[in-house]
Amino acid sequence: MPQTWQPKPPTPSPSYSTGWLGWARKNLFSSPGNALLTLLSLAVLLATLPPMLRWGLWDATWLGDSRKICDSAAQDGSAGACWVFIKVRLEVFLYGFYPEAQRWRVNFTLALLGLAALPILAPTLLRGTLRQALFALAAALLMLFTFGVPGAVFTACYLLAPLALPPLLGQRPFLELFAGRLAGAITGILLTGLAALLLYLAAGQAGGGGAAGPIAVAGAVLAVFLLFIGRLTAGAWRWILLFTVYPLVGFFLLVGNVFGLPLVESHFWGGLFLTLVVAGTGMATALPIGILLALGRRSTLPVIKTLCVFFIEFVRGVPLVSVLFMASVMFPLFLPENVTFDKLLRALIGIAFFYAAYMAEVIRGGLQAIPKGQFEAAMALGWPYWKMMALIIMPQTLRLVIPGLANNVLSLLKDTTLVAVIGLLDLLGVAKASMADPEWLGFTKEAYIFAALVFWVFCFAISRYSVYLEKTYHTSQHYN
């Protein structure tokens, strides 16, 4: 008769934490070499930090609104930074030469972007329909106080649409609704028509008079396609709105010349606003193009593969500055004569394709890490290529390449400063232009430090966000 075997109960792991003193001993003074390094670092910090803080904070001039205050402070012997310069120039740093009375349009566009993107960017924060609806109402209320009734109503409609569309259109593809629900059919037709109309206006506005018709038709086809897919969740609709409706809204608001908004041409755009426009549209367009290029490069069709390889290798072989030059000088040569695209638009297209090539290679690296079995299992279950890529392969790939993509996004954000070479003034460009202002000569340090700080804040936010994404999707746990 064998004995009964009992597994031992688990015991808690021994604790090594002994307060901050213990931590310091373990991490800072664990060996003579380590202690030496710690002391050296301390000495360097002590030598550099106090003068920097004195210049930037304690001795700095914060109050006032003219150069005289800084000058008199300098004569008193306390030679701190002159933040008055930044304060006076702040609006230009933020908006460039966008007309003062119209700046609310920039604010509204960016605020709407933030509100529209939040449920997408932080899916764990706003889980469940009720929370999302409450969020939409709170957002509308916020917009009511800053932008008045129309802004609030629009925001509410925009944020509630993703929640309302799935039940309205039903679980089935749009086509089947013609037999069943009238409401769905009417919504669909209205949406399609509206999309086409807005695109027609937008294309005309952008100076592409000749291309307006085809672009509008393409928009309508896309809208119909989306409605045919059907059975999309609120989350999917949120993405779709962000990539279809939001750019249109942003375009009309920022450019104007419709709905009684005065026209603001793109050479008035500048500062942080321009930086965000270039970086934002760059990211939003480069990633999808990059995905297509990566898939194309792995395609078994020789023509597509060759084209993608050629494009990627060509773009990676030239510097961004020359791509921007080409976009601004050579691109118009390929267009029909009656079509003239805006300079900014051309820069945006150039940047999108440039970064698409880099992202394509990052994504291709991710695709190579997906086990062959994933493709085989999907194919054996009957998945056709595009659906398999969209729902099974790409979600895994993108999770794997979050660090690489974050790299691309960060360098894209910083490379927006290169639009200066084709005469667009982003944040850094505006800062440089301000230094040349005869009234404010001699404050280069302040301007550069301010621009650097703003860039740092955005870049740091992006890198923290990529860490958050990795944690949310616990990438590392998938394959073991």
Place this chain on the structure above:
Amino acid sequence: MTTPAPAATTARQPIITISGVNKWYNEFHVLKDINLQVGRGEKLVICGPSGSGKSTLIRCINRLEVHQQGRIVVDGIELTNDVKRIDQVRRETGMLFQNFNLFPHLTVLENLTLSPVWIRKMPLKEAQELAFQYLQRVKIPDLAHKFPGQCSGGQQQRVAIARCLCMNPKIMLFDEPTSALDPEMIKEVLDVMIDLASSGMTMLCVTHEMGFARTVADRVVFMDSGEIVEENDPQTFFNHPKFDRTAAFLSQILNH
């Protein structure tokens, strides 16, 4: 289990017909003149030494591999380069892999519902009910909201079986479904396969589990270097192999 009818091929209506199939990987001749018929509801076990082309053969049946000569007809559909036909055949077949190949970014439940919803256009509610029904059948309903990475190998393979069943296939192809598993887990997967066999599913199974072959198979096929050496009902196959090659293989595998 009822004892299988001996040499059941002729009695059944064929669902898979493979005739004169040849396949090469570049210069390497992997499949040589394969002729095989599988009847509706039949359980076929394929065995043979490593590299003999077993995987290649069953992967040709759902066109994960392309054969260069001969004909493969599955449920009346001949496999050609026509995408529609490939799609139809894949609708009829489910496949199990040695390393499960669950989708790691989705929960178990999502693994089961994704294909019915997106490929079969089934409403999500219905797909979830179906998924729970099959999870019950493979005895792991409580894993529904776990990720594959949080399940044991045996559990993952059972999820993979349920994932196939959710697509309601007529034929199941198994490519060494238990060879990546520990002995304790092998049994739980084999139990599910035996249960599946008793439900009348047509099964083609590449395996070295000779106990399973003895009890479940209607027919055993032995392959070596790309050829079918012999096929027979399990009794005859194990007790009176026709060829010395088969006998040598069996003595190798049974003496462990």
